[in-house]
Amino acid sequence: MSTRHAVVQTVFGEVTIVADRDAVVGLYYPQHWTNPDRTAFGRQVDADDDVLLGTARAQLVAYLAGERTSFDLPTAATGTGFEQRVWQVLAAIPYGETMSYGEIAESLGDRNLARIVGRAVGHNPLSIVVPCHRVVGRDGKLTGYAGGLARKHFLLELEGLAPVGTDRLF
Numbered sequence: 001m002s003t004r005h006a007v008v009q010t011v012f013g014e015v016t017i018v019a020d021r022d023a024v025v026g027l028y029y030p031q032h033w034t035n036p037d038r039t040a041f042g043r044q045v046d047a048d049d050d051v052l053l054g055t056a057r058a059q060l061v062a063y064l065a066g067e068r069t070s071f072d073l074p075t076a077a078t079g080t081g082f083e084q085r086v087w088q089v090l091a092a093i094p095y096g097e098t099m100s101y102g103e104i105a106e107s108l109g110d111r112n113l114a115r116i117v118g119r120a121v122g123h124n125p126l127s128i129v130v131p132c133h134r135v136v137g138r139d140g141k142l143t144g145y146a147g148g149l150a151r152k153h154f155l156l157e158l159e160g161l162a163p164v165g166t167d168r169l170f
Contacts, residue, residue, distance in 0.1 A: 003042030006053040011064050012151055016041065017056045018125075023076035024056050026125040033146040034123050060128065066158055069095040071129045079123060086120035093134040096159045100138055122146050128155065 003025075005018040018026035018041045026036070047053040055073065062068040077087055089104050101121065105113035124132040127147055133155040137143040145152035156162075 003040070004045045004050065004053070005041040005043075006045055006047035006050065006057065008047055008053075008057040008060070010061060012147070012154075015060065017047070017053055017060070018042070019050070019052050019056070020076065022052060023074040024052065024126065024129065025076050025078065027056075027060070027127050027129055028125075029127070029147040029151065031148065032127075033144075034125075036125075056129075063128065064158070069159075073129060075126055075129060077125050077130065079120070079125070082116070083120040083123060086117055087124055087126075087130050090121065090124060090130050090132050090135065093131055095131075096161065098134045098136045098140065098156070098161060100136055100140075101143075102138060104135065118144070131155075134159075 003018065003020045005016050007014050007016050012029060014030055016026070016028045017024060018028070020042070026041070045053065047057045052074075059068060059071050059073060063071065077084070079087065085108060086104060089099070089107055093099050101114040101117045102111050105111050105117045108117070121132045121135050122144065124130050124146070127133070133145060133152045142149060142153060142156070
């Protein structure tokens with residue numbers, strides 16, 4: 001069994017979790033901005049019949065219920081070298097904390113890369129698991145999120161953060 005996916009119910013409605021071999025490779029909302037062609041998701045399976053997808057669903061549901069603060073899943077996101085570096089920074093942002101696009105760019109060596117960082121953040125295929133929702137604009141402003149600003153706002157509030165305002169970055 002190689003690439004496969006399960007559509008699971010959450011407080012956000014349906015979420016598609018994609019796995020390839022023994023790693024989760026994607027988590028997508030129905031109107032996800034960077035939703036790849038659904039044929040790339042492989043065959044649909046029931047999460048109850050797939051140990052990895054079942055575990056991913058259980059951890060996601062527990063996280064969204066406030067019962068979990070991190071994920072313990074094997075992941076394998078596909079992206080450019082720069083995207084991978086950005087996603088590593090995202091993965092290191094602690095629960096209940098945020099970073100700005102500029103701070104991420106600065107951590108990568110050049111604050112002027114903030115716009116390119118924003119693009120990489122927007123292309124993170126592992127929403128929530130790799131917490132791109134913890135990235136905010138300058139002064140803590142709530143900015144774009146591939147799953148929509150309402151979901152980002154919910155996730156930040158779940159983690160005890162009160163977003164300052166909204167702006168659309170992308």
